[in-house]
Amino acid sequence: MISPARWPRRLLASLCSVFALSAAVAAATPEEARARELIASPQFQAVVANYERDFDRFVAELIQLTEIPAPPFGEKARGEAFSRLLRESGLEDVSTDAEGNVIGVRRGKGQGPLLAVAAHLDTVFPAGTDVRVKRSGTRLIAPGVGDDTRGLAFVLAFTRAIREAKIETPGDLLIIGNVGEEGQGDLRGMRYLFTKGPWKDRIARFISVDGGNLDLVTSGALGSLRYKVTFKGPGGHSWGAFGQVNPAFAMGNAMAKLGKVVVPKRPKVSYNVGVVSGGTSVNSIPFEVAMEVDMRSASPEELRKIDAEFKRIVAEAVDEENATRQTTFGRVTVELKLIGERPSGTTAPDSPIARQIAGTMKNFDKVPVWETSSTDANIPISLGIPAVAIARNSANKGGRSHSLDEWTDVEKTQAVKDFTLAAAIILGVATMP
Numbered sequence: 001m002i003s004p005a006r007w008p009r010r011l012l013a014s015l016c017s018v019f020a021l022s023a024a025v026a027a028a029t030p031e032e033a034r035a036r037e038l039i040a041s042p043q044f045q046a047v048v049a050n051y052e053r054d055f056d057r058f059v060a061e062l063i064q065l066t067e068i069p070a071p072p073f074g075e076k077a078r079g080e081a082f083s084r085l086l087r088e089s090g091l092e093d094v095s096t097d098a099e100g101n102v103i104g105v106r107r108g109k110g111q112g113p114l115l116a117v118a119a120h121l122d123t124v125f126p127a128g129t130d131v132r133v134k135r136s137g138t139r140l141i142a143p144g145v146g147d148d149t150r151g152l153a154f155v156l157a158f159t160r161a162i163r164e165a166k167i168e169t170p171g172d173l174l175i176i177g178n179v180g181e182e183g184q185g186d187l188r189g190m191r192y193l194f195t196k197g198p199w200k201d202r203i204a205r206f207i208s209v210d211g212g213n214l215d216l217v218t219s220g221a222l223g224s225l226r227y228k229v230t231f232k233g234p235g236g237h238s239w240g241a242f243g244q245v246n247p248a249f250a251m252g253n254a255m256a257k258l259g260k261v262v263v264p265k266r267p268k269v270s271y272n273v274g275v276v277s278g279g280t281s282v283n284s285i286p287f288e289v290a291m292e293v294d295m296r297s298a299s300p301e302e303l304r305k306i307d308a309e310f311k312r313i314v315a316e317a318v319d320e321e322n323a324t325r326q327t328t329f330g331r332v333t334v335e336l337k338l339i340g341e342r343p344s345g346t347t348a349p350d351s352p353i354a355r356q357i358a359g360t361m362k363n364f365d366k367v368p369v370w371e372t373s374s375t376d377a378n379i380p381i382s383l384g385i386p387a388v389a390i391a392r393n394s395a396n397k398g399g400r401s402h403s404l405d406e407w408t409d410v411e412k413t414q415a416v417k418d419f420t421l422a423a424a425i426i427l428g429v430a431t432m433p
Contacts, residue, residue, distance in 0.1 A: 031359025035428045039363055044427065046165035051157055051419045052412075059140075059410050061085060062153035063133045066145045071129070075100055075121040075179045082121060082152060082177040089156050090163040091175065099192035100179040103199070105172060106159065108430075112170025113204030115430050117158075118376055119151030119392075120181035120189070120210060124402050138411040146398040146408040151209040152177055154392050158423055169430040174199065181210070181376050186340050190379040203385065205353055207426055208376040211391035212398045214421055217357055218389035220372030221381040223303050223344025224296040228337045229254070229314060234330035235280075235287030245325045245332045248279065248289045254317035255291065261309060267299035268372075269306050292339070298372045300344050300382075311336065342374055343382030353386040353429055360428040364421050390425055393418045 028036070038044055051058070065085075070078040083102045086094045091104035102121070123144035125131070133142040159175050180188035193199055211218065231247035255273055263269035271293065278289030295310060297303040314334055321332045347354060349370050361368050373389070380387035392398075397418070398408040409415075 029355070029359050031356045031428075032362050033359075034431070035356070035360040035363050035424065038427060038431060039360075039424055043165050043167050044424070047161045047167060047423055047427075048416065048420050050161040050164045051423070052416050054157055054160060055412055055415065058153055058157040058415075061156055062145070062150055062408075062410070063140065065152055066133050066140070066142050066149045067131055069125070069127060069129065069131055070122050070144070071125055071127045072122055072180075072183055072185050074127055078121050079177060079179070082156075085156050086159065086175060086177075089159045091159060097192065097197045099189055099197070101189045101193055101197070102177040104159070104175040106163075106169075106175060108169040108171045108173065110171075112430075112432075114172050114174065114202055115169070115205045115207070115426075116174040116176055116193075116199075116203045117155055117207050117209065117426055118174075118176035118178050118190075119155050119208070120148045120376060121152065121177045121179055122182050122185055123147070123149070124182045129404075138409050139407045140410060141405055141407045143404050143406055146212065146392070146406055147401040148181070148210045148392070150392045150398070150408050154209055154419070154422065157419070158426065161423070162427070167427065169427070171204070171430070173430060174203065178376060184340060187342055187376060187379055190376045194379050194383060194385070203380070205429055205432075206377060206380040206385060206387035207429060208387070208389040209392050209422065210375055210389050211373075212393060212401065213395040214391040214393065214418060215366060215369055215395060216371050216391060217354075217368040218373045218375050218377060219347040219349065219354060219370045220298045221343065221345045221378035222296055222298050222372050222374040223300060223378065223382075224294060224340060224342045224374060225303060225307050225338070226295075226340030227293045227310075228290055228339050229293060230288060230290040230335045230337070231278075231318070231332060232288050232335070233285070233332045236285045236329065238283040238285055241285055241329075243326050244285060244329060245321055245327055246285050247321075247332050248286050249325075250317050250321035250332045250334070251276070251289050251291055253320060254314050257313045257317060258293075258310060261306070261313075263306060264302060267297055267302055269295070269297040269299075269302050271295045271306060271310070294340075296374075298344050298346065303344055342378050344378070345381040345384075346372075347377075347381055347386055347388055351386055352432060353388065356428050356432050357388065357390075357425055360425050361421070363424070366421075390422060392422070
C-alpha cells in the first residue's frame with residue numbers, strides 16, 4: 001500500500017476538496033438543506049426565468065402604481081388598480097375588505113399553514129403631490145416609487161412567476177396590498193386584518209415586503225405611543241393678567257422634565273416632542289397650547305415604563321403651575337389624546353421562521369442582520385405570530401424615502417438577483433413544515 005505521504009499532490013488536493021465538501025454538506029442545517037433543494041429545483045429556476053422574461057411588465061406596473069396617488073387614508077384608487085392587476089396576474093379569488101386591504105388567495109395543497117405576503121398601498125405624501133415618474137438612466141424618481149410601491153410591483157411579479165412555474169405550496173398564500181402603514185395610518189390595515197377581518201386567527205406566518213436592504217431582516221417590532229397633549233387655562237392679557245396661571249409654562253415645564261429623563265440604551269427607548277402649537281398673540285396669556293409626543297421601544301415593558309413616567313411628568317407640571325401662580329379665573333387643566341399606538345415585540349432569531357430565512361440566505365453567502373423597526377409586521381409579532389419584514393431590493397439600489405426625489409434603480413441584472421433572493425426567502429418560509 002502506498003503511504004498517503006507519497007500520494008500525488010493533485011490526488012491529495014482532490015480528496016481534500018471532497019472531504020471539505022462532505023463536511024460542509026454534513027454541517028448544513030436542515031433549513032440550509034431545504035433551501036438548497038428549493039433553489040436548485042427546476043421549478044424555482046423557472047420562477048426566476050419567468051421574472052426575468054416579465055421584467056418590462058414589472059417596471060411598467062411599478063410606474064403605473066406610483067403615478068396613482070395614495071396619500072394616508074386615500075388609498076382607494078391605488079387599491080382598485082392593484083386589485084385589477086392581481087386578477088390579471090392569475091388570482092381569481094381577490095377581494096377588498098372593510099378597511100381597504102386588497103387580498104388575493106393562491107390555493108396550496110391544503111397541507112400546510114397559511115402564509116401572508118404583503119406590501120403597503122399608502123405613501124406619506126399628501127393629496128396633490130406630483131407623483132409623475134421621471135427616469136434617469138435605470139433610476140426611476142418619484143415620491144413613493146420605492147416605499148412601498150416597488151414592494152407592490154414585486155408581489156405582483158412574484159405571483160405571476162410562481163403561477164407560470166407551477167409552484168405548489170403546502171398551504172395557501174395570501175397576497176396583500178394593505179392600507180395604513182405610514183404615519184398616522186397607525187397600521188390600521190394590518191390591525192384590521194389580524195383582529196377583525198375574515199382572515200382573523202387564520203394567518204400562521206407573515207412576511208412584509210418593505211425595506212431597502214436585503215441584508216437586513218426586520219424581526220423586532222418597534223412599538224410606539226403618540227399623544228397630543230393639550231394644556232388649557234383661563235388666558236388673559238400679558239400685562240393685566242400677569243401672575244395668573246399660564247398653560248404655556250405648564251407645557252414648557254413638562255417638556256423640560258421629559259427631556260431630563262434617563263432611559264435605557266438596551267433595550268433602546270426614545271422620546272421626542274415633535275410638534276408644539278397654540279396661543280393667540282404675543283401679548284396674550286394663551287388659553288390653549290398643545291404638544292405632540294412620540295415614545296418608542298421594542299420592549300413592551302420599557303414602553304409601558306416611559307409611558308407611565310411621561311404621564312406622571314405631565315400631571316406634576318400642571319400641579320406645579322397651579323401652585324406657583326394665581327388661579328383667580330381658573331386653573332390649568334390637561335387632556336392627553338392617544339393619536340398613535342404601534343405594538344412592540346420580537347420574532348426570535350432562533351424561531352423556525354428566522355432559522356429558515358437564515359438558512360436560505362446562507363445559500364446566497366449572506367448572513368441576515370436582524371433589525372428592529374416599525375413595519376406592518378408589528379401587529380402579527382405583537383400577537384405572537386411569526387412575522388418579519390424583508391426588503392424589496394438590495395442596498396444602494398434605492399434611496400431618499402419619504403422625499404420628493406425618492407428613487408429606485410431598475411437595472412435588470414441586479415433586479416433579477418434581488419428578486420431571486422427575496423423569492424427564495426418567501427418560498428422557503430412557504431414550504432416550511
